[in-house]
Amino acid sequence: MITQERPKTAPGGGGRKPPARPSGGDGWWRNWPGPPNRPRPVTLRSFLFGSAIAVPALILVDGLLGTMAWYATGNVLAGVGVFGVMLVLTSLELGLVAWAARSKQEQERRRTRE
Numbered sequence: 451m452i453t454q455e456r457p458k459t460a461p462g463g464g465g466r467k468p469p470a471r472p473s474g475g476d477g478w479w480r481n482w483p484g485p486p487n488r489p490r491p492v493t494l495r496s497f498l499f500g501s502a503i504a505v506p507a508l509i510l511v512d513g514l515l516g517t518m519a520w521y522a523t524g525n526v527l528a529g530v531g532v533f534g535v536m537l538v539l540t541s542l543e544l545g546l547v548a549w550a551a552r553s554k555q556e557q558e559r560r561r562t563r564e
Contacts (some may be wrong), residue, residue, distance in 0.1 A: 461517065476516050489551075489555070491555055492551060492555065497548075504544060508537060508544075511536075511540075512536040512537045514542065515532055515536050516530060516534075516536070517529060519531075519532035
């Protein structure tokens, strides 16, 4: 049970300031999640991480489609053709989505600067 009223602000201003940066590394506060309802910026690290997940999944799904086409037609070239066409189309789709997300982030960045 609390018997005293707590002060409305903490001593020293009450703001939570990040500590001084340790030598040779980023501070622990940089790992905090961003504000809610805000997308994270596309960085090289997030792009590579997403690619490490998306590319094998694309190859697996498109490979299964190619295998089904090969099985259905009995022609290996038809299966390879379906695999190649689907891989190109899905890669273009993902590239278009990544480009649109990046351009939207740049527009928002320019809007906040103005």
